[in-house]
Amino acid sequence: MRNIALTVSYDGTNFSGWQIQQGLRTVQGEIENALEKIHKQKTSVAGSGRTDAGVHALGQVASFFSPVDSIPAENYLPALNSILPKDVRILDSRQVAEDFHPRFSATSRTYRYFFHCGVPFAHETGYCWQLHFHPDLNRLNKMSEFLHGEKDFATFTAAGDKSESTFRFVESASFFPLGNKIVFEITANAFLWKMIRSIVGTMMDIEKKKLPPQEFLRILESANRKNAGQTAPPHGLFLYRISYDGIKRH
Amino acid sequence: MRNIALTVSYDGTNFSGWQIQQGLRTVQGEIENALEKIHKQKTSVAGSGRTDAGVHALGQVASFFSPVDSIPAENYLPALNSILPKDVRILDSRQVAEDFHPRFSATSRTYRYFFHCGVPFAHETGYCWQLHFHPDLNRLNKMSEFLHGEKDFATFTAAGDKSESTFRFVESASFFPLGNKIVFEITANAFLWKMIRSIVGTMMDIEKKKLPPQEFLRILESANRKNAGQTAPPHGLFLYRISYDGIKRH
Numbered sequence A, B: 001m002r003n004i005a006l007t008v009s010y011d012g013t014n015f016s017g018w019q020i021q022q023g024l025r026t027v028q029g030e031i032e033n034a035l036e037k038i039h040k041q042k043t044s045v046a047g048s049g050r051t052d053a054g055v056h057a058l059g060q061v062a063s064f065f066s067p068v069d070s071i072p073a074e075n076y077l078p079a080l081n082s083i084l085p086k087d088v089r090i091l092d093s094r095q096v097a098e099d100f101h102p103r104f105s106a107t108s109r110t111y112r113y114f115f116h117c118g119v120p121f122a123h124e125t126g127y128c129w130q131l132h133f134h135p136d137l138n139r140l141n142k143m144s145e146f147l148h149g150e151k152d153f154a155t156f157t158a159a160g161d162k163s164e165s166t167f168r169f170v171e172s173a174s175f176f177p178l179g180n181k182i183v184f185e186i187t188a189n190a191f192l193w194k195m196i197r198s199i200v201g202t203m204m205d206i207e208k209k210k211l212p213p214q215e216f217l218r219i220l221e222s223a224n225r226k227n228a229g230q231t232a233p234p235h236g237l238f239l240y241r242i243s244y245d246g247i248k249r250h
Helices: A027-039 A073-083 A122-127 A137-145 A195-208 A214-222 B027-039 B073-083 B122-127 B137-145 B195-208 B214-222
Strands: A002-010 A056-066 A088-096 A108-117 A129-131 A149-152 A167-178 A181-188 A237-243 B002-010 B056-066 B088-096 B108-117 B129-131 B149-152 B167-178 B181-188 B237-243
Touching: A002 A027, A002 A073, A002 B122, A027 A056, A027 A073, A027 A088, A056 B122, A073 A088, A088 B122, A108 A195, A122 B002, A122 B056, A122 B088, A122 B122, A137 A167, A137 A181, A137 A195, A181 A195, A195 A214, B002 B027, B002 B073, B027 B056, B027 B073, B027 B088, B073 B088, B108 B195, B137 B167, B137 B181, B137 B195, B181 B195, B195 B214
Parallel strands: A056 A237, A108 A129, B056 B237, B108 B129
Antiparallel strands: A002 A056, A002 A088, A108 A181, A108 A237, A149 A167, A167 A181, B002 B056, B002 B088, B108 B181, B108 B237, B149 B167, B167 B181
16 A cells, blocks of 8 residues: 655644543544545544644645555656645655654754734734733843753643653744744754743843843753743744654755 | 824735625624724724725725824824734824825825745745746736726626726836746726726736737727726735825835
8 A cells, every 4th residue: 555645734723632531623534534534444644743733834734545556656746735724735645665753764854933023013913922911032042042952841831731751852942033023943863742832931031030041051951840930822833844764844 | 083094004804895894794893893992982984985795995094183182192003903803904193184085185005916926935825826827027018017097997896886987097016036936016086896806807817818918908908897807806906005195104
């Protein structure tokens, strides 16, 4: 059976996250429903990882084994988009190696968190965190540098995370302006549950109080989640890109 | 009584347009409801003009006479935003001259129509028209030039328009790329009902068939709406800016 990989964008606003949960609307559930209509049989879909309720995606990667030979891999893009609701869009479909797995083959994950200083346009309110102050990007980038490398991120996980280790390797993390927004982009081998939202919320707490950036390092090194600040809201967070063997897909 | 002007952004997706209609959700209705909560009495709001169901706004202008003296004009911004639903955002509030009227004082209106070639990201599907071909911007800009000046736009109005004249003065009209989108921006003294969506839809019909740009001029000059093409969908259209005495507000 052919292994088909999908690049998936979704608007997380009206989803209970990526992963199928009984009785809830999920992205994985919508894609499996659409594939069942195409294949006339149940087809399991794997993703690169879960995203929480309300979190968006520009480049989630998913895959499935096609039970039919008659559909060219590229044709899953228009076929799925014609069935899926508008808040899930397939951006790419292609055949991949049989042993490709969107989660286990991934070498790194990149997320972007969007901020807006002041009042955002109405159609942007669901896709950024509105800040009521103007943060200093230089100070935020000093905090970001403390994230680089292999670190214990125990401070920035959530109760209920089932990871065996709280160590993760952060390749890059920085703030930059983009149009009328500020973006925090972070790439790591993997993330703990709610790690990015906890990092972002803690940084904003420090910046709002104008505490020295070293305060962030102190909190990180404490490896104690009691020291973390607020958890930033999910609607500012986008899964941006999954990398495989260093190949970026967009 | 002080005359207060508001700059208003709205996401038109879940609105039956700007203007109050019995039993329907409208932007004007939401703002009047919010002002009634603040003033403890009914307050009428005037707008620069109607927008249709599904059309968005980045810079609609509205005004009202404040029945209370205790609220500084600038404070209507946070006060209204704390009451209004997230799909209406007040971007500016200020006191204006008593004889200012958002419709009758306006000297020109600017709209933007957004296109996306190929599959848009999921969170952008409601804010652009997805094109299944790549239009040639040079050819589209040749068509746009035919719009400039005072013309009879009878071709591009809709049955039910109650305007006395079908002549309008177009100051500027052009296509340009913006990020991953194509934008059509048009400024005129005023517009006929559905005029922009009819112009845009007709241009795309011509471009898709690769007919010469002069075909657009022929259709325009026929002054007969039977010759117009399709009407572009409302969700690509944004009221961008209202100008007063040549002063642009953003």
